[in-house]
Structures are given as structure tokens and as C-alpha cells.
Amino acid sequence: MTLQVKDGTFRYPLSREPILEDINFHVEPGELLAILGPNGAGKTTLMRTMTGLQQWSSGHTEIDGVNLKDMSPREIGRTIAYVPQARSVVSLSLSGLDMVTIGRAAHLGMIAQPGPAEESMAWETLASIGADHLADMPCGNMSGGQFQMILIARALVAEPRIMVLDEPETGLDFHNQMVVLNLLQHLVREKNLVVVMNTHYPAHAIRIADKIILIDRVHRTRFGPVDEVMTEENLGDIFDVDLRISDIEHGDRRVPTVTAIDVRPR
């Protein structure tokens, strides 16, 4: 299932300056797209517009050539799973398992209740990412890393073809960052999903992404494969930082690192 954005432009009503202008990209199954850019560049806006949570001012999103606008909320819910930032823990919080079961909503009728089938699906999904010990914990009592796992499980249980994650590894400790990155890589390589993620970590993007969108402070974008886009020059321009990209060799693995040297005056 191909996710494609054609000539996407977004501006807030009453505002002349667009937040996003002439966005064009496409992601195939088995590919991971990472979106990088400084704070306020429009990364979250891009996620929301490409998934239909916010309407493009002009241009559109296509899934396998079908305009997102022509799909029902239920169809979209079955195709695209959206994982918000984990910091928004709501009041009246559910247990982990009840939260994951919500992911089946797009597959159930309006007044249907989840039954044993849905419940064991939620269980298996939690177990498959090694988070089944969180099933009975109220989401309000969870740490950021634990809640992130619940949110990812909730997205997976919907059996989506496209998964969109807003800063999935931000705010997690070192261990959990790697766990999330490995999990995303697994979903792309083994389950053949389309995965799109926002990130603040260039090294993470180089490590697991296939394609990159860079957005700079004045909302200009650059789209392309990792090797082309993630250069010291491009990243330096985007973040106004002098930096070096290098590989660390560990056995037969090469792990990319990005090290900031100093800030450039803006």
C-alpha cells in the first residue's frame, strides 16, 4: 500500500504564509520515512495533514492512488494507525489492555462491544512486543516508555498497513529508545508496513529510515533517500549547527552517529 502526497500545501485560515508548501513524496510498503526539522518547522502539521486529521489547503494524500478524502473515517481508521506523542495521558485512564482493545474500534460496528476475540488479539499484540505485563496497569500510572508501548500496541491491533508515529522515542530512556527503534524496524522489514515517523534524532533517522523529509525553519522541504538527503551540509543548514556524521564499527555492524560541534548563529 503506497502512501503518496501530491502538491500538499497547508496554511491556517486567515494566514497568508503557508506552514507547508508543495509537499511531494511517496512511501512504499517495507519503507520507513523519517521527518526531521527544528521545533516549529511543521513536522506535526505534516503528520496530521498526511493522515487526514487536518485537511490540506490544496493538494491531497493518496493511498494506492485513492484520494484520502474519498475514504470513510472507518476505512482510514483500518488503513492508517496514528500513534500520538506519549506525553498526553488523559484523565479517567483505562487499563493497558482496555486501551489496546480500543485499536479494534474501526473494525467493530457502531454499537458493537469487543468480545473475547478482540480481547485475545489485544493480548497477543501486547505479548508480541513484550509488554503484556502492562495489561492491568492503569495508563495514568505508566512511565513514558510503558505508555508508548501501549500506544504502539493499540496501533498494531488495528492491523494497519500504514503506521504514523509522532516522536515515538522522545522522552524515553536510552534502553527504551533502542527498543522502539528496533520494533519499528521489525515492523517495516518483517511485516512490510509503511512507517512514517517524526524524530528529533538525526542518528536515529540514518539508522532506521529509508527515506527522509527535511523541513527547515522557513518551511522549505527536501525529500529523498537517506544517503542523498542526510548529509552534513543539509543537516547543518536545517538545524543551524556544525556537525559531523560518522560510523562506528562494531563487529560486522556499522552504527551511524551524528555529533554536534557547535551552534551556528541564526
Added chain:
Amino acid sequence: MRPKSLIPMPTYAETSPVEQTGVAAPPVVGRRRPAAGRGWAESFVVSGRLRVWFVLALWGLLIACALISVMAGRYSISLPEILRALGDSVSGQEFTDDRVGSVLFGVRFPRTVLAIFVGAGLAVAGAAFQSVFSNPLATPDTLGVSAGTSVGAVLALIFSWNLLGVQALALLFGLLAMAVTVSIARHRGKTSIVMLVLAGVIVSAIANAVISMLKLMADPTSKLPEITYWLMGSLAGVSFSSIALGVPLIVLGTLGIYLLRWRLNVLALSEDEARAAGLNIRVLRPLVIACATLITASVVSMCGQVGWIGLLVPHCARMLVGNNNRLVIPVSLLLGAAMMLLIDTLARTMTASEIPISVLTALIGAPMFILLLRKTGGNWS
């Protein structure tokens, strides 16, 4: 392209026992939720469902409260007398004891039936409002819906309209109040907990000012006392015919919320998450709000402002069974009915003259709520 090694299935192990023992967990297939819940809920919930004995206990409580409500009063009636009168009524005979028959069918039964529907309806409406606004403080009272519906009902009382007119006008003003509250609270597409409650306070203040103005203009000999007593809330003076007019609307609203009770869990998430889950929230949210407002309007037009039930009962239910609305709604329904029956029975038996319901719900409800809050630390958040 850089070579990308195949990554083994990752395991999230922040607190997982797997990592500590160093032994890979066996593949888990078709596992179900463990029997153990958490805290109190453990005793009442099993595999995400209410335990049978707990459901039976709730029904038992409701039936016991209903019996007490029918038996107690200025003229107390024993269980055999009730059964005999019921038997007479079913077989179409004259009542063995005429006084018992007329008290039961003229006063007690209608009142008991009304209390059940009012309590159940208000509790469910409160739980629904709390979910839709993902705000533990949202109730018909705090959102200004109760006050708004009262304006409509007072207007209709002044015009001397019949109950159907009172209900229609109450519903209209309730929806209007709801719309005003939501539009005040909504800022840049987001509604904060504090803003919503503040907006509710504002709308209530305006509505109460309008009610005061209407009272000033009302005929002080006939209309004013009627309005004043009615506003304080009372189930007195109901008959089966007025129940037949008002209760179906309560049932309709409650049924709507009951059927959508699992979807309330999704609505309680952020708007983006609810939409990403495939919900048509443009339809679902207004539908739930309309159902809850319909219940409130119908209750207000039959028995005035009955406060506190919508806040107190859903939170009691949450403390018993957790926050899953699939369980909270049915438990609130039964608990609300039982609670209303108890309060109404107290209202008409404690003193020689009847005490207004809203006085009792506040006097009993507030301390009880504080007690529960202190005991659990408000663990719904």
C-alpha cells in the same frame, strides 16, 4: 544503501521479568487476560466483565431500596399487604384494603418508578458527559445544562404549558446552554478541563439570573411558589400518566448511551486519537451529548433540579470497577437508581413535611463524595 541487518524481534523489558532471568519467554498464543484485576476492582471484575455475584448484589440493592421506598412513609405498608394488593390488581378484583390500594397505586408505585428512572438516567448522563469531555468534573450541573433546562421549564410553567411543552422547552434550552458552554470553553480547537468547568459556571450563573428575573415577573400568589418548590426538586405529585409522558425520553437517552458505552472509551481520548481510531466523531460526539441532555431535560421538567447524582454515582462506579465505560455505565445505572430511591425515601420520611431532593443529595452526597475521595485519592486520573 547501507546494509541493514535483520533485527530479532525486540522485547520491551523495562520491568519485564524476561530480561532478569535471561530466559526467552515462550511464544504466547491465544492468551487471555489474567483473572487478577487491580485494587478493589479485582473483587468485582473478572476477564473484563463484572462478576456475577456483583451484578446480583447490585440488582439486590436496587430491589431492596425499591421495596423500602414502597413500604416506608407516613402510612407504612407491610410486604404481605403489598403482595395482596398486587394480587388484587392483577386479578382485577376490588382491593382487600382500599386504603393500601390507593396509597400504593396512587402515590408509592409511581414515585418509586420515577425515582428509579431519574436516578439511573442522571447517573448515566453524568458518566457520559465525563467521557465525552474527558473531564472528571463534567456533569449536567457543572456544564450548565441543568440550569439551562430549568430556564426553559420555568418559562413553560409561567405559560402554564402541559408536561410535553415543559419538556420540549427544557430540552431546547438545555441544548442551547450546552452549545454556549462548549463554544466558550473551546479555544483553538482544544477544550481544557478548567475552561469547560469555568464556562459551565458562567452559563449556570446567566441561567440562574434569568430564572430569578422570571420569578420576579411571575404571579406571586400562584406561579412563584410553584416555581420555587419545583426548582428545589421533588418527586412528589407524580402519577402514572405523567410518568408515561416523561420516562420514555429518559429511557431513550439512557439506551442510546448504554449502546454506545464502549465507544465512550474512545471519545474520552484526544480528538486526534478518536478520529485516528476510525470514529466519526462529528456524529458520535453530538449524539452522546444529545442523549445526555435529553435525559437531563426530561428529569428537570418532571422533578426540578436534582443535583449531585451525575457526579457522585459515576465516580463511585469508577472506584468499584475501574474506568472502562463498558462496565461504568451499567454499574452507574443500577447504583444511581438505588441511590435516588434511598434519597427520595429519606426526603419524605425524615420530617413531617417533605425535604427538597436537591437539599438531601447535597447534604448526603457531598460528605460521601469527600469520604470516597480521601479513601482512594481520586484514582480515576
